Amino acid sequence: MRYTDGDTTIRCDRVFFDRSWRFVGRSSLVDGVKYRKKDGNMRPKPWAMFESGEAFWTTETEFEAAEKRAEVYRANEIIKEYLDDLSESDQRLLYDRLRQQFEEKSSARQSAPAQTSFRRNAISCCKMPARSASGKRLSDSFSTQRSPW
Numbered sequence: 001m002r003y004t005d006g007d008t009t010i011r012c013d014r015v016f017f018d019r020s021w022r023f024v025g026r027s028s029l030v031d032g033v034k035y036r037k038k039d040g041n042m043r044p045k046p047w048a049m050f051e052s053g054e055a056f057w058t059t060e061t062e063f064e065a066a067e068k069r070a071e072v073y074r075a076n077e078i079i080k081e082y083l084d085d086l087s088e089s090d091q092r093l094l095y096d097r098l099r100q101q102f103e104e105k106s107s108a109r110q111s112a113p114a115q116t117s118f119r120r121n122a123i124s125c126c127k128m129p130a131r132s133a134s135g136k137r138l139s140d141s142f143s144t145q146r147s148p149w
Helices: 047-052 060-085 088-110 114-124
Strands: 002-005 010-014
Antiparallel strands (some): 002 010
């Protein structure tokens, strides 16, 4: 609903009806849904798009994928923002949980069929260093010092 808030009255200018996912804005940071950082609530698309009937996504499936990208991005941003403020014991709990997850994934990979491990070994012996989406070598992004945990 678009409205005008006057001195003494509130006037309804226009009401829009559609599927809820067609009302959500798009974040250019992650090519996902636009959200408010503090609570994760989705934010609307621009008024001009309401007027024209446009939406950022053509299907609900596309919207759900964009929602997932934004959810993952927001979670990572929150972790980065608060990690240094956590006590050492809380950081250790987080570290232990992540280590457990990676160990479970590693043991699942080791029990995978032989052709999967052959493919993984073939890929790992390639000479090209891993690169991020920006083209920067991933090994340049990480410290070589051991973790204090």
